[in-house]
Amino acid sequence: MYADIAFPLKLHSLTYKIPEGASTDIEGxxxxxxxxxxxxxGLVVSVSAEPPVAxxxxxxxxEVYGRFGSKAALPLILWLADYHVSTIGMALKTCFFEEAAALMQSGLVPSETDETQAAQGFYASMLYHAGSTKNELSLLADTVSGIKDNSKGIVALAPETVRLDQIAGALRAIFGERLCVLHGRLTKKKRMSAIERIISGDADVIAGTRSAVFAPLSNVSFISVAGEHSQSYKGEEGIRYNGRDVAVMRGFIEKSPVLLSSVCPSLESVYNSRTGKYVALNAKGFRIKGAGPMFADAVRSAVEGQQEVVRPKIEIINLQKRETISPAIIKQAKNIFSAGGRFxxxxxxxxxSLIRCDECGFMPRCGRCLVPMAFTKNNRVLRCGYCGETKPGFSVCPDCKSAKLSFFGAGTEKVKEEVERLLHAEALVIEKKHGRASAGEDMSGSSFVVGTxxxxxxxxEQVFDGAAYLNIDAIVFQPDFRADEKAFQEIMELVQVIRPDSKIYLQTGDARRPLWNNLRHYDFGAFYDYELAQRKSLGYPPFSRTALLVVKSKSAVPGLQESVYSAVSSVSFPGLEILGPIERPPSGKAYRQQFHILLKAKDSRILHKASRSILGNLDGMKDVEAFADTNPYKI
Ligand SMILES: [Zn+2]
Ligand SMILES: [Zn+2]
Known part of the structure; x- marks a missing residue:
């Protein structure tokens, strides 16, 4: 008998012989x-009587050790590799396989674990549109409390660390020592000890960020994804999976219910709940098909227990002149400051700010990202907001030597200057600094916070008494079919940190956009109707599937452009739209050349076939990296 074995390497699986007399029941x-x-x-992917090649x-x-994770682990890994047009080896590098394998080999965890059937034994994805992140948390806590005595293996995902701390706190109060926290910033040692607790069965309730969806539990009976719309579930390295989509697939394979929640659900999930693929928990008298009475009751009473939500007022300010902050906002901030509040x-x-020559129109741009670079006054340099690249600043135009330069498009530094000039109080700037992890800044002492x-x-939640979003236009005017959705979600997240009896101001240069009216009235229904109609008429997701193929090279590869063009032109499928290839400035300093190809199709199988064959055409080129980003978030 023979076994196909995958290793956590950039390789396809390899065939080995199973020793005479040894057990052949070793798949997984x-x-x-x-x-x-x-x-x-490695991991045994399949067992066969005949070798695949002569x-x-x-x-x-x-040597043979125990099973990796649950019975669903192998099918999930195979799906992960296939769906993302990658290899099983890359999938193994993504899902804690190496940690689990090392622990098994060292004998630190038992090879045989309890594999009784999951307690719920049915699959359903449910979507709950919550009034607040507080409500999302109580929905999760109430649901798991209701099924506590009848559930083994719970995975609760959080989009960000602040949310993770809250979820972990709530779950610890319910499950005590059964809880294990798993996130990307654990040290190797802590990660190993977390995986050890999970495999040995000491911990079966996992709270974590996106990668925790792969927690190697031997049973899973409930999965939840808080803030399901969040782009932090989408990876930028390795296999570009979306943690929410993996959660849904894992639930499906494990026969476990999946609870998605958000204060502003993604268009895709709303569409899935409108078409009946997901159970819409906001609908009166919802029914969860296949659920036992205990589970159904737990969810129903958690939904019924949701608190009525009061939200801050949203005011749209039409910017008339090129002012940085509208006088109405300054006035409100002043009032709040006098009352001892925070803005x-x-x-x-x-x-x-950005900088432009009035004579010739010259604007400094990042050589790599091509976006305009922002001038930083403090150290007199130009900095790219995307990659952090810096260039020396200038006081006369490098092109025409004119000294007539204008500053526009204010950044945090300029806003701080304006706030301090107009409000006569210090403002604290909170932003992510390039190249270093920011420590937990304490914002609580500052009346005025300026931040990204x-x-x-x-x-x-609710730590500010008012807020203003000064350049929401920067999101709305992006050439991205998700621009309005991203803006809506961004504002709904901002709503969470503002006291409900206060106000949020949005400054825009185009106050007639339909988006603003829907935002002002918190009219989600109208927003989703409008967006879905737009997407449908243009054939964008969720009415089609997209994949972004990225081809990068670290050195100047002769003929790369021709190879990319011919790899693309040799592929054609009915209903497949190909945009590109276009050459893009490389992301990351190590790269010299980069090409993007966007594929769009109604049928995801066609999309996968096309992705696979284009990437296959480029296989084996020296110094060339090519991969697919299925359902890309950034285009
Ligand atoms: Zn000039
Ligand atoms: Zn850049």
Whole structure:
């Protein structure tokens, strides 16, 4: 008998011989086998009587350990690799396989674990549109409290660390020592000990950020995804999976219910709940097909227990002149300050401002990202907001030597200057600094906080008495079919950190956009109707599927452009739209060239076939990296 074994390497699986007399029931197990003369730990993907290729000699498997995760782990890994047009080896690098394998080999965890059927034993994805993040938390806590005695294996995902702390706190109060927290910033040692607790069965309730969706539990009976719309579930490295989508697929394979919640659900999830693919928990008399009475009651009473939500007023300010902050906002901030309150000025640009020559129109741009660079007054440099690249500043135009330069498009530095000039009080700037992890800034002592959306993410609920989003236009005017959706979600998240009896101001240069009216009235129904109609007429997701193929090279590869063009032109499928290839400035300093190809199709199978064949055409080119980003978030 033969076994196909995948290793956590950029390789396809390899065939080995199962030693005479050894058990052949080893699919899904961790094994030791040599690869290139060295012992390595891999996963048995399949077992067959005949080898797939006629070869005289196969190496033998050296050692067999326990199963990796639950029975659903192998199918989930195969799906992960296939759906994202990647390899099983890359999927293994994504899902805590290496940690689990090392623990099994060292004998630190038992090889045989309890594999009784999951307690719920049915799959359903449910979507709850919550009034607040507080309500999302209580929905989760109430649901799991209701099923506590009848559930083994719970995975609760959070989009950000502030939310994770809250979820972990609530789950610890319910489950005590059964809780384990799993997130991307654990040290290797802490991660190993977390995985050890999970595999040994000491911990079966997992709270974590996106990668925790792969927690190697032997049973899963409930999965929840808070803030399901959040783009932090989407990865930027390795396999570009979306943690929410993996959660839904894991639930499906494990036969476990999945609860998605959000204060502003994604268009995709809203569409799925409108078409009946997901159970819409906001609908009166919802029914969860397949659920036992205990589970159904737990969800129903959690939904019924949701508190009525009061939200701050949203006011749209039409910017007339080129002022940085409208006088109405300054007036409100002043009132709040006098009453001892705190005001948040949000602006999604770091540095002082953009800069332009009045004579010739010259604007400094990042050589890599091509976006305008912001001038920082403090250290007199130009900085790219995307990659952090800096260039020396200038006082006369480098092109025409004119000294007539104008500053526009204020960033955090300029807003701080304006706030301090107009309000005569110090303002604290909170933003993510390039190249260093920001420590937990304490914002509580400052009356005026100026920050990027990073400041909003680092804040707890209702800590500000008012806020203004100064350049929401920077999101809305992006050439991105999700621009309005992203703006709506951004504002709904801002709402969470503002006291409900106060006000949020949105400054815009185009006050007639339909989006503003829907935002002002918190009219989600109208917003979703409008967006879905737009997407449908343009054939964008959720009415089609997209995949972004990225081809990068670290050196100047002769003929790369021609190869990319011919790889693309040789592919055609009915209903497939191909945009590109276009050459893009490389992301990341290590790269020299980069090409993007956007594929769009109604049928996801066609999309996958096309992705696979284009990437296949580029396979084996030296120094060239090519991968697919299925359902990309950034285009
Ligand atoms: Zn000039
Ligand atoms: Zn840049």
């Amino acid at each position: 197990r961790i094994v030791k086998a040599s690869i290139g003369g060295r012992p390595a730990l 070869k005289k000699k196969f190496r033998e498997i050296e 948040l000025f949000l602006v999604n640009r770091q540095g002082y 959306s990073y400041a909003r993410r680092k804040s707890k």
